[in-house]
Amino acid sequence: xxxxxxxxxxxxxGSAIYLLVRRSLVKMLIGLGLLSxxxxxxxxxxxxxxxxxxxVINPDAQRLTGAFSDPLPQALILTAIVxxxxxxxxxxxxxxxxxxxxxxxxxxxxxIGEK
Amino acid sequence: MLAGIxxxxxxILPLLSAIAGLLALAIRPxxxxxxxxxxxxxxxxxxLSALFLFLDVLKEGILVVQIGSWPMxxxxxxxxxxxxxxxxxxxxxxxFTGQIYSMxxxxxxxxxIGYYPLFFTLLLGVxxxxxxxxLFNLYVxxxxxxxxxxxxxxxxxxxxxxSGAIKYVTINLFSSAIFLTALGILxxxxxxxxxxxxxxxxxxxxxxxxxxxxxNVVSGxxxxxxxxxxxxxxxxxxxxxxxYAPPPAISAVFAGLLTKVGVYALIRVxxxxxxxxxxxxxxxxxxxxxxxxxxxxxxxxxxxEVRRILSFHIISQIGYMVMGLALYTPLxxxxxxxxxxxxxxxxxxxxxxxxxxxxxxxxxxLKRLGGLYKNWPVLSVxxxxxxxxxxxxxxxxxxxxxxxxxxxxxxxxxxxxxxVALIVSLLTLFSMTKIWTQAFWKPAPxxxxxxCRERLLSQHEDVRSxxxxxxxxxxxxxxxxxLVGFGAGIVFPIAMQAGEQLINPAGYIEAVxxxxx
Numbered sequence: 001x002x003x004x005x006x007x008x009x010x011x012x013x014g015s016a017i018y019l020l021v022r023r024s025l026v027k028m029l030i031g032l033g034l035l036s037x038x039x040x041x042x043x044x045x046x047x048x049x050x051x052x053x054x055x056v057i058n059p060d061a062q063r064l065t066g067a068f069s070d071p072l073p074q075a076l077i078l079t080a081i082v083x084x085x086x087x088x089x090x091x092x093x094x095x096x097x098x099x100x101x102x103x104x105x106x107x108x109x110x111x112i113g114e115k
Numbered sequence: 116m117l118a119g120i121x122x123x124x125x126x127i128l129p130l131l132s133a134i135a136g137l138l139a140l141a142i143r144p145x146x147x148x149x150x151x152x153x154x155x156x157x158x159x160x161x162x163l164s165a166l167f168l169f170l171d172v173l174k175e176g177i178l179v180v181q182i183g184s185w186p187m188x189x190x191x192x193x194x195x196x197x198x199x200x201x202x203x204x205x206x207x208x209x210x211f212t213g214q215i216y217s218m219x220x221x222x223x224x225x226x227x228i229g230y231y232p233l234f235f236t237l238l239l240g241v242x243x244x245x246x247x248x249x250l251f252n253l254y255v256x257x258x259x260x261x262x263x264x265x266x267x268x269x270x271x272x273x274x275x276x277x278s279g280a281i282k283y284v285t286i287n288l289f290s291s292a293i294f295l296t297a298l299g300i301l302x303x304x305x306x307x308x309x310x311x312x313x314x315x316x317x318x319x320x321x322x323x324x325x326x327x328x329x330x331n332v333v334s335g336x337x338x339x340x341x342x343x344x345x346x347x348x349x350x351x352x353x354x355x356x357x358x359y360a361p362p363p364a365i366s367a368v369f370a371g372l373l374t375k376v377g378v379y380a381l382i383r384v385x386x387x388x389x390x391x392x393x394x395x396x397x398x399x400x401x402x403x404x405x406x407x408x409x410x411x412x413x414x415x416x417x418x419x420e421v422r423r424i425l426s427f428h429i430i431s432q433i434g435y436m437v438m439g440l441a442l443y444t445p446l447x448x449x450x451x452x453x454x455x456x457x458x459x460x461x462x463x464x465x466x467x468x469x470x471x472x473x474x475x476x477x478x479x480x481l482k483r484l485g486g487l488y489k490n491w492p493v494l495s496v497x498x499x500x501x502x503x504x505x506x507x508x509x510x511x512x513x514x515x516x517x518x519x520x521x522x523x524x525x526x527x528x529x530x531x532x533x534x535v536a537l538i539v540s541l542l543t544l545f546s547m548t549k550i551w552t553q554a555f556w557k558p559a560p561x562x563x564x565x566x567c568r569e570r571l572l573s574q575h576e577d578v579r580s581x582x583x584x585x586x587x588x589x590x591x592x593x594x595x596x597x598l599v600g601f602g603a604g605i606v607f608p609i610a611m612q613a614g615e616q617l618i619n620p621a622g623y624i625e626a627v628x629x630x631x632x
Contacts, residue, residue, distance in 0.1 A: 020289065028285060035292045042296055046303025072189075073302060076251055080295060083258045090262070091284050094269055098277045110278050 005045045012038035025095045025105040032091065036084035040077045047073025119180045121171050122193050124164035125203050125242040129210075132157025133235035140229055147226055151218050154231040158214035161238065165200075165207030172200040173609070177616070177626040179248070187627060188309045192248035196623055197613035198452055202245040202379055205459045208595070209371045210238045212588035216467055217364040219584035220474070225362070228270050237263040237368070244376050248627060250301070250308040250388075253380065254294055257344070261287050264373060268361050279360035286353040290343035297336035300329055311627035313388045314620055321393065331396075334389040338396060341384065345377030346430055347437055348407040355414070355426040363470020366422060370429055371463035375455055378436045382451060386617045387624075391443050401441035405532050408434030408539040415546045421469040421479040421554065424546055425462070428505065431539055432458050438532055439520055447523035449614030450516065453607060457504070457512040457599060464501040464592035468494065471585055472554055474578055477571045481550065486559025493586065495555050500593040502551065504600065506544035512599040515607060 012034050019031030053068040095105070102110040132154060139149045172178055172195050182191045195203070213234070221230055240260025247253050265287075269280035302308055305316050317330075343350040354374070358366045385391045391400065411431025418424045436458070439451025469479065471494060476484040488495045504511035517540060524533040562568045578585055599606050616622055 020285070025281070032285065032288050032292075035289070036295075039292050039295045039299065043299035043302065046299045048303070073299075076298070076302070079251075079255060083255070086262065087258070087265075087284075087288060090265055091281070091288070094265075094277065094281055094284060097269075098281055101277060110281075 001049055002045065005041060009038050009041050023107045025107060029091055029095060033088055040080055043073050043077050118178045121168050122178055122180045122195055125168060126239060128157060128161045128164055129235040129239040133232040136232040144227055147223055150226050150231050154214050157235060158211045162207040162211040165204045168195060169200040169204045172197055177623055179626050179630040181630060188307045188312045191252050192309060192627055193246045194248035194627060195246060196616050198617055199245050201452060201456060201613060203242055205456060206238055206241050206372055209368055209459060209463055212591055213364060213368045215584055216588040219581040220364045220470060221362060225270055233263045233267050237267065241372050241376055245379060248310050250298055250310060254298060257291060264369060267365050268357065276360040279356045282353050283357040286343060290340045293336050294340035297333050297340065301333050304329065310387050311624045314624055331394065334394055334396060337384050341377050341381045345381055345433055346374050347403050347433055348410050351430045354430060355423055358426045359423050363466060367463045367466030370466050371459045374429060374433055375459055378433060378455060382440050385440060387620045397441060397443060400437060401532060404434045404438035404441050405535045407437060408535055412539045412542040419481050421472055421550060424550060425465050425469055428543060429462060435520060442523050442527060442529060444523050444527060445614045445618050446519060448617050449610040450519035450523055452613045453519060453610040454516040457516040460592050460595050461501040461504045464589055467589045468498045474574055481553035483560055484554040485557040488555040497589045497593050501596055502547040504596045506547050507540045510600045512596045515603040
C-alpha cells in the first residue's frame with residue numbers, strides 16, 4: 001500500500017512540475033491543483049498508514065490500545081484542502097480576468113508587467 | 116491570564132477591525148469616512164497592543180500561551196520572545212502609518228471593494244506568523260497573509276497589475292507546496308510540529324549520535340520555501356514586478372512586511388529547529404546572502420523607475436539580513452534583527468515618498484521627473500533621510516545595522532562577505548543619489564501638453580489639500596529612523612538580547628514546556 005501511494009505521489013509531483021513550467025496559463029493552474037493533491041497525499045502517507053484502527057477510545061478503556069491511525073495528519077490535510085480550494089478558486093478567477101484583458105492564455109503574450 | 120490577553124491582542128484586534136470594516140461596508144457602502152474611522156481606530160489599537168507586548172516581553176521575559184489550554188505538542192502554542200515582539204512592533208508601526216497613508220492615496224473605488232478589511236487580514240496573517248510556535252500553524256498564517264495580499268494586489272483595472280499578480284500567486288503557491296511537503300515529511304519522521312518540541316527531539320537525537328532521516332532534505336526544503344518568500348537569490352525574480360504594480364500604499368506595506376515574514380521564518384527555523392551550525396547549510400546560506408546583495412543592487416542600477424529601483428534594493432537588503440543569520444554569532448543575529456527593524460522603517464518610508472513623488476510628477480519615470488527639490492522642499496528632506504539611511508551613512512539607523520554585521524563578519528574572519536557588504540552599500544548610495552539628482556535636483560521637464568499639465572496641477576492641489584495624510588506617515592518613519600540612529604546605544608542592546616535568545620534557544624524551549632507541561 002505504501003509503495004503504491006509513493007508511486008502515485010511521485011507521478012503527481014512530476015506531472016504538477018511539468019504542467020507548472022508550461023507556458024499555458026490553464027495548464028499552470030492544473031499543475032498547481034495537482035501539486036496540492038500530491039502534498040496532501042504525502043502528508044497522509046508520511047503520517048503512517050494503519051488499516052482498521054480508528055482513533056476512538058473504547059468506553060471501558062482509559063486510553064487508546066493497539067494500532068490506531070494518527071488523527072493529526074488528517075486534520076492537517078483537511079486544513080490544507082480547504083486552503084488549497086480557496087487559493088485555486090482565486091487563481092482561476094484571476095486568470096479568467098487576465099484572459100479577458102489580454103485575449104490570450106500564453107504566458108509569453110500576457111507578460112506585460114515589464115512595461 | 117494577562118499574558119494571554121497581551122499575546123492574543125495583536126491577532127484579535129486586526130480581526131475585529133476587518134469584521135467591523137466589512138459590516139460597515141454592508142451597512143453604508145458609500146461612506147468613506149466610516150471606513151477611515153474604523154481602520155484608524157483599529158490600527159491605533161494595534162500599534163498600542165504591539166507596544167504593550169514589546170514592553171511586557173522586555174520586562175517579563177518570554178511569554179507563552181497554549182490556545183484553548185490544549186497541552187503543548189497537540190494544541191497550538193503562541194510564543195513571544197524579544198525577536199517576535201520586535202517584529203510585532205514593526206507590523207504595528209507599518210499598519211499605523213500605512214493606514215494614514217491609505218487615507219490619502221487609495222481611491223474610493225478600492226475602499227468600496229473592501230480595501231481596509233483586506234489590509235487588516237494581511238496584518239492578522241503577518242502577526243500570526245510572528246507569534247506562532249507551531250510549524251503547521253505557521254503555514255496557515257502564511258496562507259492568511261498571502262490570500263489577502265493576492266486580493267490587495269489584484270483589485271484594480273490595470274492589466275499589468277493582474278499579470279504581476281498571477282506570477283506572484285503562482286510562485287507563492289509553489290513555495291507553500293514545498294513548505295507543506297517538508298512539514299509532511301517532518302511529521303512522518305518526528306511525530307510533532309511544535310517548534311520547541313522539534314528542537315528538543317533533534318538535540319536529543321544529536322546527543323545520542325542518531326541521525327534523523329532526511330534531515331538535510333527537509334531543512335533544504337524549508338530553506339527553499341522560505342527563501343522564495345524572502346526573495347533571496349536565485350528565487351527573487353517575482354518581486355520587482357509584483358511590488359511595482361499595485362498602488363503605492365499597498366506596495367509600501369508589502370515592501371515593509373511580506374518579505375520580512377520570510378526572513379523571520381528563516382531565522383526562527385534555522386536557529387531553533389535546525390540550528391544552522393549543526394547542519395551542512397551554513398556556507399550555502401552565506402553564499403546566498405552575498406549573491407543576493409550583489410544581484411539586487413546591480414538590478415537596481417539598470418532601472419529607471421523610482422519604485423522599481425526601490426524594489427530591487429529590497430532584494431539586496433534581504434541579503435544583509437540573511438548574512439547575519441549565516442554568520443551565526445550572537446552579534447551577527449543581533450545585527451540581523453536590528454537590520455530588519457531599520458530596513459522596514461526605511462524601505463516603507465521610501466515607498467511612501469516614492470508614491471508621493473509619482474503623484475506629484477504624474478509618473479515614476481526618473482527621466483520625466485524633476486524639480487522636486489525646488490518646489491517640494493519638505494518632501495526632499497524627508498526623502499533624503501531614509502535614502503541615506505538605506506545606504507548606511509552615519510549617524511542614521513542603517514549605519515549601525517551595517518556596522519554590527521561587518522563587525523560580526525570580522526570577528527569570525529569571513530572577510531569576503533564583509534567586502535561584498537561594503538561594496539554593495541556603496542552601490543546603494545549610488546542608486547539613491549541617482550534618484551536624488553534625477554528627481555530632485557534636475558530642473559522639471561517642460562510639459563507641452565496642456566491637458567496633461569492641467570491634470571498634474573489638479574493632483575498638486577489634491578496633495579496640498581491632504582498634506583497631513585501624505586506627510587505624517589513619511590515624517591513619523593523618518594523620525595523613527597533618526598531616533599534609532601541617535602539612540603542606537605539604547606536600541607542595540609535590545610537587539611543583542613534578541614540575538615542571544617535566538618542563538619541559545621534553551622530559554623525559549625523551557626518557557627514553552629513550562630507553560631504546556
